[in-house]
Amino acid sequence: QSALTQPPSVSGSPGQSVTISCTGTSSDVGIYNRVSWYQQPPGTAPKLIIYEVSKRPSGVPDRFSGSKSGNTASLTISGLQAEDDSDYYCSSFTSSTTWVFGGGTKLTVL
Amino acid sequence: ELQLVESGGGLVQPGGSLRLSCVASGFTFSGYHMNWVRQAPGKGLEWISYVGSGNNMWYADSVKGRFTISRDNAKNSVFLQMNSLRAEDTAVYYCAKDEDWAFDSWGQGTLVTVSS
Numbered sequence: 001q002s003a004l005t006q007p008p009s010v011s012g013s014p015g016q017s018v019t020i021s022c023t024g025t026s027s028d029v030g031i032y033n034r035v036s037w038y039q040q041p042p043g044t045a046p047k048l049i050i051y052e053v054s055k056r057p058s059g060v061p062d063r064f065s066g067s068k069s070g071n072t073a074s075l076t077i078s079g080l081q082a083e084d085d086s087d088y089y090c091s092s093f094t095s096s097t098t099w100v101f102g103g104g105t106k107l108t109v110l
Numbered sequence: 111e112l113q114l115v116e117s118g119g120g121l122v123q124p125g126g127s128l129r130l131s132c133v134a135s136g137f138t139f140s141g142y143h144m145n146w147v148r149q150a151p152g153k154g155l156e157w158i159s160y161v162g163s164g165n166n167m168w169y170a171d172s173v174k175g176r177f178t179i180s181r182d183n184a185k186n187s188v189f190l191q192m193n194s195l196r197a198e199d200t201a202v203y204y205c206a207k208d209e210d211w212a213f214d215s216w217g218q219g220t221l222v223t224v225s226s
Contacts, residue, residue: 003154036212038155045204045219046147046155051212089155093211097168099145099157 004029004090004102011108017078020105022090023071028100030071034093037066037075041086050075077107085109112136112215114205119220122195130190132205132217140183143208146190148201160208161188195224
């Protein structure tokens with residue numbers, strides 16, 4: 001199972017919006033609405049921020065939103081804040097009853 | 111408060127074995143699916159194994175036949191028996207609770223280093 005494809009890095013200034021893409025195949029992202037996103041600051045465990053493509057767990061700000069079109073999912077962070085500076089990973093359940101992660105995207109808040 | 115605490119990591123020689131444990135608290139452990147996810151130094155996340163509340167098990171191809179996941183609901187624990195370890199298994203291993211096809215809670219991780 002190949003990893004999902006994410007851009008290695010994105011950046012934005014405080015207050016701006018950024019979007020991180022996550023491209024899979026018709027065997028994972030394209031077939032299920034079981035895409036999730038995780039935020040991982042350096043040296044810490046990942047934290048779930050989006051599940052089932054666009055749902056937010058309790059406590060996650062509504063500045064974080066998710067969507068999907070075909071084999072590509074996207075995470076949008078609006079109103080960037082300094083605390084959003086982190087690594088972000090997407091994940092999808094697959095038709096092989098496994099999960100696959102993206103390679104990760106480093107978000108730099110300028 | 112929900113908590114997952116991993117233990118059992120350490121330094122092991124190639125070809126060796128190690129057993130990781132994860133103790134859960136703050137939720138009804140028996141009703142939830144559990145997973146192991148690892149992260150090699152400076153690399154991304156890799157899902158490696160799942161055990162369902164009904165005790166069905168799934169594995170990534172990279173560990174199939176070498177690693178075995180199990181759970182003990184009486185001890186609120188999930189385990190990962192790792193055999194035939196290779197250098198490429200060096201990573202921080204996280205246990206993660208699974209709900210709605212996402213990993214909604216994670217432990218702090220335990221480091222496994224495979225080296226001679």
